[in-house]
Amino acid sequence: MGTLGDLERGVMDVLWDADEALTAYDIKDAIDADRGRDMAATTVLTVLSRLEKKGFVAPDKSVRPHRYRAVGSRAEHQAELMHEVLGDAGDRTAVLARFVGGVSAEEAAYLRDLLARAS
Template identity: 45%
Template sequence: MSPRSRMGELEQAVLEALWSLDRAASGREVHERLDGRDLAYTTVMTVLDRLARKGVLDRERDGRAFRYVPRRTRAAMTAELMHEALQGTGADRDQALVSFVGEASAEDLAALRRALDELA
């Protein structure tokens, strides 16, 4: 099971905040990015620590504090989640792919075509 599929909603929000900062960030910076959620600073720090222990984040010492950075990009984690979902379909894998493509938007289909062209 991928790290992202094992994450709770708050863990995902913290990870999204880090991706939006696009650099190593302190707990304070992540807390500020989550300002609209009415979370205690200590709660954010607990989540950051938990994500680091799960291997989702790297942390580096910065004086007495730490700075956190995601180990993978949003795209890499999303791809891992999609791959994991397809593996769980067993014999229905082809049908799952057909269903996915059948419900995809025009933009998604264009992106998929570009990706397939790059791989060919």
Template identity: 45%
Template structure:
């Protein structure tokens, strides 16, 4: 099971905040805390969640003076793809049926995106 599939709601909120912030240079714990200001969380809670995400290898941490900067290990799209691959691996012999079921429930926009992606692979 991937780290993302084992994440709690607060961990997901912190990861979403990192994706929303300019992470080309990473974000400080203070910036993440401010981004989550509507949730009324203690700064120490945000830092604990960031440390957990580093431990799960979902977030990378880099020292910046006396503090750290945090950034997602993967883009939102790459992490979603990783989760989808993991789900398909767990289907075993039913992999084909799982794909057919997924496509059968996909929206017109999703099907168009799939067609474009497949065309680009040819």
């Protein structure tokens, strides 16, 4: 999937937080309210088209206006980004050590539990 630009992330945040598929106008209104500015609906539609090509959103074109939903969850996307970073790292061990060094004791315990279950 890859990384997201600022507008793409804004659209995805709205979709990830939604309980149902949304129209471009629903998304536009949510972004306008969050950012305090008026975004053109055509801009949102362009972003949705890019996100569809990237595999982030799925449209329902059987209804008018079309409705969009996130293909995966925010957590799935963030985990994929972490895997991409590790895949690009020259020294994976150093990256993992730096990451683990920055987690809280509670997060470290949770990671140990997850690793024990994965073994």
